[in-house]
Each structure stands twice: as structure tokens, then as C-alpha cells.
Amino acid sequence: MTFAEYHRRSRRILHTLGLPLLAMTLTSAGLTAGDRHSPREIIDRVDRVLRGASSRGVATMRVITRHWERSLTMEVWSLGTDYSLVRVLSPAKEAGTGTLKASRDIWNYLPKVDRTIKIPASMMMGSWMGSHFTNDDLVKESRLVEDYEIETTFEGTRENVTVWEFTLNPKPEAAVVWGKIDYRVRQRDFMPLQARYFDEESELVRTLTFSDFRRMGDRLVPTHMDMQPQDKPGERTSVSYAELQFDLKIDKSFFSLRTLRRGR
């Protein structure tokens, strides 16, 4: 085996260590379906549904790959776009495993060896526990409206739902990994339905589908997300929220390595 092969392989496999995009469905801004909105306004609202102020929730992540299938239940806290903390509740083998994101740094806590490991910058492009979410979504603090030019490409009915479709092209100076994102948003309540991510060659890389729009913590949110990578047919990661609370009294000091180790 050649060294070049080893490197290629190690890079790819190492990318499966990291963090999921769990915090992204948390919190929403008050949405009112208005008369006319600019594409920028709409995407900004969608973006704020997916990110936002403080929250706590319990979610189940189900990962299906060609080789195994597993389900993890986890508790998730977030504060703004900078801080989040995830702790695995079950299965027992992995209970206590935690991940802390503070600004651009990510740490993992491993209860078996009672150690925290800072994920090196070179491994940030990965996913967490073999899921199909990448770190980039979480670590990046940028917001869609700041990094992308947005244009409406469709307005009308898709599958009996009145929607807008937007194409987001990165601004020349934006440091983003996607070549293009297509967003589909429900007109009635500004709920995102689908996001399709393309690479720089305009090849579809993955599709994120939102569903089960429910009121949780007094807000309407998509409680189920499904990520399908284009290059691995049959594989998917889905995240379902069982609980969600918003605007909790937690501050930055909560998102510490001590909390990560201790449990809460």
C-alpha cells in the first residue's frame, strides 16, 4: 500500500470524527407571513429559525450507513451561534460522551478514558459519530445572508404547497465550502422544506429535508431533519427533537470544559 493511499484514506476516515448540526433547528424568530418580502428577508428569517438564542432540547439521531445502523439520544444546549454542548444519553455504551463547541473550537469528552480531546483544525470538516452532518455547519459563524447572493428562482406550488425557491450563490469573498445552495421555503409560515447543497462543480452533494413542523417551546419549528448524502445512496442521518425549550437562563460560563466533563 502506498503512503499516498494511506493519507487519502486517513483523511477521509478522520473526517467522521466531529460534531453534528444538532443545534441548528433550535430557536426561531417570531415569524409573520407578510405581504411582500425580499428574498434576503425570507432567507434571513429561515436562517434565524435554524440558529438563534439560547435553547435546550433532547434529540434522537439515527444514522444509517451501508455497514451499520445506530441511534443516539442526546441532550443539546446552545447559546447564540457561538456555543453549543451535546451530551449522549443513550445507548449506555456511549452515554456521557459529550461535545463542546465554543467559538471555533470543538472538544470531545470521552467518559471511558475520562479525557477531553480538542479536535484539531484539520479535522473540522468531519461529521460526528459517523453521521452525515459536517462540522462546518456548526463551527462556521457566518450567516447565509452575509455570505450568499440570494435570488428567487421559483414561486408557486410544489407538491400542493405554495413555496418560494431560492438559489444562494456565495459572494466572491465569502469563505464557504458550498458552490451553491438551493432552498425551498413554505410561503404560509416561512418554514424551510428542503435545502440542497452543491459543490463548486454544481454537483449535488447532499439534501437536507425538514418535516414535522410543530410548536415546541412556544415556537413553530421543523422537529425532524433528514440528511441524505448524494454519493452514498441508501445512507442517511435523521434527527428528531423530542423536547425543545427556548430562551433559557444560561450564559457563556455554562459552555466550559468543566460542564463537558461533569455532566451538567
Place this chain on the structure above:
Amino acid sequence: MALPSWWLIGWRNLGRNPKRTFITALGLAAGYFAVIFMVGFADGLKVEMIENGTGLMTGQIQIHSPRYRPDRSLYETIGGRAGADFEAVIRTAVRDPAVVGAAPRVYGAGLLSSGQSTRGGMLMGIDLDREPGVSRLMNSLSQGRAPAPAANELMIGTEMARRLELQVGNEVILVAPAADGSMGNDIFQVCGLYRTGMADLDGAFALVPIRSLQRLLALDPGRIHEIALSTADPWLAPEAGRRLVAGLAPLGVELEVLDWTRLRPEMLEYALLMDSWYSIVVLIVFAFALFGVANTMLMSTFERRREFSVMLALGARPHQILLTVVSEATALGWISLALGVAVTFPLIAWWHHYPIDLSWIYGDLTMLGALIRPVLRIEYNLPVSLWTGLALLVTAVTAGLYPAARAAWLPPADTLSGL
């Protein structure tokens, strides 16, 4: 009996100016030496590269599941998910006359963390008893000791140790995606450091007892990724590989058997490139020699134009003159060859057995992922020696043709009258 007399005349003419003959012959002999030396050196480099490229880690033959390469997926173990009796594969493989060693291996990719510092690395699970029979990895131990079988101990390269600020005796946390989808993690102790001189290797690979790595990666003891084999000579590997494909078929396990020429095609290509380059070396060296010899022959025939004119005036045929000069050139060729062989082979033999240390010019260097020691390693190459000898004779004869023709078609009357 005409021929021997022309030969005799040619031979005698060489003695007319022994100094000139000697210098010309020395030129051709030096050409011969240059070719043999350059080819020997290139061969030495080639052999060094192949021996180190295959012997350091790869092995001369590898056996995998047919789906393992090129992605090297963690899940594609020999015999699939259920694993296989890989010991039976090893037992069959070592029965091949060319195979001298066999060792199972497991690979994983993960993070190595020493508290503050964390880096990605390749984890290589090795059988501590059998690995030395296949690769020189274990011989590269520079500090500490080899891991104990099945212990949570590992050897890392000096470069990795430097980057992670680790020393022998420190603990390191390994985190790796396991085959059951979980994140395998455990504490290991650094029991030794190795140094191969290859930065790629020393900075990336952690050597772990095979059973410990299987535990970390949630692989059953029967699941391995690779069986590496060594052969007595790297060039025996392709043939042995073909025999193994047939020999292993009755075991009923899906296997892919690859020798180094297919695992490391760039090394084979380099070897083939070198071989074709040899003829170019011969061509260039003797093209220079050709003009040198032709010049000398022209001079010596020009000196003798009166003599040739007398011969022609006395009734010698032009082709007989031609033959005289060509015989002279041929004789010169043989003298040169004898001189070349006499000088070249003792030197080559000496350098082959006592390679010249070049470490004052360059340190260890790597080429195509193989370590090259800083020594002037010279190899014998009999076919090239024979072909070069032939090229020398052809050069000498070719160089004589034009002067010979000039001499043979001299106008005798004009020449003798001093025109």
C-alpha cells in the same frame, strides 16, 4: 589466405604509433567504464529503492479482500464481515517456495491525543512475532521497546512523538471510528519510538499490537485487512503471486493477491525506465567515442596515403585497402575492450562489496516513497556489460569505415606526385 595478411597489416599498423593507439584505446575503454559504472550505479539505486520500498513496510506481496483496495474501508476485512480463517491462508501462502515470511495486519485511522495536542494518524495493527519476517518496521526501533502482545501499548515514529510532544512511557489517547459505528477510544502507553527516516511514515503511523487494535476498532479476532508476504528476492514476487492465486483458490475465500509491481507500479515503471535509459547512455557515450576514434583513424590513414597509393599502384584492389583499415579499427576495438574490462570489473567488484559512503554529500533521501541510503551502491549487470562490449566494437569498426573508404579510393598517381 588473403584475409590473415590484411589482418596482420592492420594489426601492425597499430604499432606504428603505439602512444596514439594507446590513447585512442584508452578513450574507448573509458567510454566502456563510464557506461558500466553509470548503469551499475543506476541499478544500485533501483535495487536499493525496490528493496527498501518493499522491505520497509509494504512487503513483496499483499493479500486482501478484493473489495479492500483502493478505498481501504475498515469494513472490508478478509472473508467479509464474518472474517475468515486467515491462518489457513497464511499456512498455504508460506508453503510457496519463494515466500519466506507472512504476517497479518489491521489498519485504522484515528486521532492520537497527548492531552493538549491532538493529531490524526494511521493505526497499524501488527503481529509482533511475525511482522519482523515481512518488514523492517520493527527493526527501526530507536528508543524504548516493542509493545507487548495484546497490551494497550504502541510504538510511534519519532516525528509523531515530536509533534505530539510525547516520550517513551507517556500515555496517549486513541480515538477511531469503529466497525460498529461507535467511536472507539482507549488509553495506550507509548512503549517505543521508531525512526525509518521517511517523514511520511515516522509522522503518521502508530504501531499497535494487532489484538489491541481489533479491540479498539470493534473487530473480531478473525477479522484482518491484510496479509503481507515477503519473498527471498523482490523479482520472485510476480511469479509467486501468480502461483498463490491458484494455490489459495481451494480455500474458498475471496482474495486479491498483489505483488509489489502492482501495489507500487511506480517502482516497476521506474525500473523499466532505468532499463530503457541504459541504451541511451550507451548511445551517447559511444557517439562521442565514435568521432574521437574516427578522427584518429583519419589522421593515421592520411599519414599513410603514400603507402596506400603505392599498394594501389602495385595492383591492390580498393576493397583490400578498405579491409586493411577496417581490420586495424577492429583490432583497436578489441584492445580497447580488453583494457576497458581490465579496468572496469575490478573497480566495480570493489565498489559493489565496499560501497562508497556518500553521507558527506547527502543524507538519507527518499524516492518514490522508498528510503535511499547515502552510499554509492553499484550492481553488476551482465547483459548490459555484454551489450556495451558489442557497442564498443561496433563503434570502433564504424569509426574506421570512413577513413578506410577515403584510403581505398585515393587517386594513386596524384597522391604519389605530391598533389
